[in-house]
Amino acid sequence: MRRGWRAHSIALVLALLGMGVFLAIVASLIQEGLPAISWRFLTGWSTSESIGPELLNTLVMVGMTLIVTIPLGLMTAIYQEEYHYNPAKKRVATLSRVRATLLSAPTIVVALVVYRIAVGWWHWPVSVLTGVLTLSVINWPFLATLSAQALRGVPDSYRQASLALGASRLQTTRGVVLPAALGFLVEGWGLAFARLAGESAALIVTAGVNVSRHWSLFGPGETLAVHIWYIRTEGVSLNRGAEAAATGVVLMALIAVVVWAFGRLSRLLGGAQPPSQEVR
Amino acid sequence: MMAPTVRCDQLSVWYGRHPALKSVSLSVQAGEVLALIGPSGCGKSTLLRAINRLLDEVAHIRIAGNVWVDDEDIYQKGVDVTTLRRRVGMVFQTPNPFPFTIFNNVAYGLRLTGKRTQSELRRVVEASLTKAALWDEVRGKLARPALSLSGGQQQRLCIARALAVEPTVLLMDEPTASLDPLSTARIEDLMGQLKGQYTIMMVTHNLRQAARVADRTAFFAKGELVEVGLTRQIFTAPSDRRTEEYLTGRYES
Numbered sequence: 001m002r003r004g005w006r007a008h009s010i011a012l013v014l015a016l017l018g019m020g021v022f023l024a025i026v027a028s029l030i031q032e033g034l035p036a037i038s039w040r041f042l043t044g045w046s047t048s049e050s051i052g053p054e055l056l057n058t059l060v061m062v063g064m065t066l067i068v069t070i071p072l073g074l075m076t077a078i079y080q081e082e083y084h085y086n087p088a089k090k091r092v093a094t095l096s097r098v099r100a101t102l103l104s105a106p107t108i109v110v111a112l113v114v115y116r117i118a119v120g121w122w123h124w125p126v127s128v129l130t131g132v133l134t135l136s137v138i139n140w141p142f143l144a145t146l147s148a149q150a151l152r153g154v155p156d157s158y159r160q161a162s163l164a165l166g167a168s169r170l171q172t173t174r175g176v177v178l179p180a181a182l183g184f185l186v187e188g189w190g191l192a193f194a195r196l197a198g199e200s201a202a203l204i205v206t207a208g209v210n211v212s213r214h215w216s217l218f219g220p221g222e223t224l225a226v227h228i229w230y231i232r233t234e235g236v237s238l239n240r241g242a243e244a245a246a247t248g249v250v251l252m253a254l255i256a257v258v259v260w261a262f263g264r265l266s267r268l269l270g271g272a273q274p275p276s277q278e279v280r
Numbered sequence: 281m282m283a284p285t286v287r288c289d290q291l292s293v294w295y296g297r298h299p300a301l302k303s304v305s306l307s308v309q310a311g312e313v314l315a316l317i318g319p320s321g322c323g324k325s326t327l328l329r330a331i332n333r334l335l336d337e338v339a340h341i342r343i344a345g346n347v348w349v350d351d352e353d354i355y356q357k358g359v360d361v362t363t364l365r366r367r368v369g370m371v372f373q374t375p376n377p378f379p380f381t382i383f384n385n386v387a388y389g390l391r392l393t394g395k396r397t398q399s400e401l402r403r404v405v406e407a408s409l410t411k412a413a414l415w416d417e418v419r420g421k422l423a424r425p426a427l428s429l430s431g432g433q434q435q436r437l438c439i440a441r442a443l444a445v446e447p448t449v450l451l452m453d454e455p456t457a458s459l460d461p462l463s464t465a466r467i468e469d470l471m472g473q474l475k476g477q478y479t480i481m482m483v484t485h486n487l488r489q490a491a492r493v494a495d496r497t498a499f500f501a502k503g504e505l506v507e508v509g510l511t512r513q514i515f516t517a518p519s520d521r522r523t524e525e526y527l528t529g530r531y532e533s
Contacts, residue, residue: 157376161370162388163365165445166363166389175392179380
């Protein structure tokens with residue numbers, strides 16, 4: 001008998017089991033939801049039988065959040081990884097602690113704080129914009145952490161070579177470190193999209209559970225994930241089970257497509273890991 | 281006699297409280313190859329990194345003493361580190377080309393200074409690759425990724441990258457440590473060609489290499505410069521007992 005076959009087969013069985021459970025869930029969702037999906041369901045603007053506004057809200061809110069938080073997360077990571085090579089420094093330690101705390105805080109708690117500040121003090125409406133603010137606060141620590149990991153993955157020998165050629169830290173970061181980390185970063189942005197698109201509780205509080213006839217940044221912004229929750233708990237339609245499942249299928253497909261696209265882009269840009277320096 | 285290109289006077293370096301270099305005074309003449317030999321951790325690499333101030337990037341470092349490069353006291357206030365590092369090129373122990381194309385690797389240092397026309401870039405890239413004895417192997421393949429080259433070619437590419445910004449001094453930190461004998465021989469040949477045009481300081485653990493390539497050799501132990509002299513003299517008639525022990529493989533630190 002080949003050595004290690006037992007551990008190998010146990011791992012295989014467990015993996016197949018996990019995959020089987022996942023596929024069963026997805027299959028039942030598709031079976032229930034797929035018949036309800038139609039062009040009208042996807043693009044119609046009337047809330048009860050279509051998810052056009054929710055689809056738009058999801059794309060706009062997640063998109064805007066990424067536009068805001070990608071540079072913010074990157075800047076945080078660059079400050080921490082490229083400019084402070086002494087992590088014991090107080091400012092960096094504080095920054096990391098804030099980041100870790102925010103990252104592990106339940107998103108609903110983050111949302112309540114944002115609600116208090118944005119809606120309570122600044123009198124913003126419960127809207128798309130407030131939702132974007134909430135998602136940004138949720139996403140910033142996630143992207144900062146991912147970006148820091150990406151930068152840490154860039155071999156130090158690249159930095160040394162660049163500095164030795166007379167490049168400044170900024171030039172080194174822009175000219176060598178970021179290009180080398182780009183593949184990893186892009187893959188992370190795909191993951192962030194998936195994470196944000198699935199966010200529900202935080203948005204129930206800050207973006208609302210309905211949509212307005214005239215789309216606006218200051219109008220209510222129910223997303224796909226919130227819509228699923230809403231029609232399952234508050235919905236009155238006879239068909240609500242199928243509608244929720246159909247929305248779920250759409251959300252899953254959207255996430256799958258985006259994650260796949262970012263993954264492809266990442267590979268085009270040199271892969272998730274900076275190429276190793278093999279010496280042949 | 282020409283003025284030395286690199287001169288250290290009472291140079292001491294500490295990592296935190298640990299002394300890495302103890303009061304080293306050393307001159308390197310223009311156009312010569314100086315080999316730095318000695319047991320691991322004796323401060324050779326630290327000395328190299330003091331000369332292009334790459335040590336500045338290390339946390340908790342303390343430096344005392346003076347270093348002159350081309351008559352400029354480089355640890356004086358107001359010295360432009362960028363200009364200094366362009367005059368003092370460096371080649372590292374493991375080939376470390378950027379994950380770009382061959383062309384962009386060599387052009388990187390030139391682009392840092394800003395505007396250069398494409399034709400000027402192309403001219404300098406070709407000249408640098410020719411000087412680094414790599415041009416014949418990569419001609420017509422400049423758009424290929426640098427990481428697709430072999431280890432020895434990568435190291436010559438790194439040398440070309442360093443030469444492209446027209447340094448006067450080249451620091452080489454065990455440049456052949458990770459290469460096979462054939463690639464090593466090619467790098468040594470190349471150093472023979474560069475000798476005279478550049479002032480070269482080379483750290484090496486390969487004593488034969490020091491004997492083959494270097495005009496003068498300096499022996500370091502425990503952060504001290506034990507002795508420095510003509511390579512032939514160091515290898516045949518060292519004046520210090522420690523040098524002799526090291527050369528005959530009996531040195532114990």
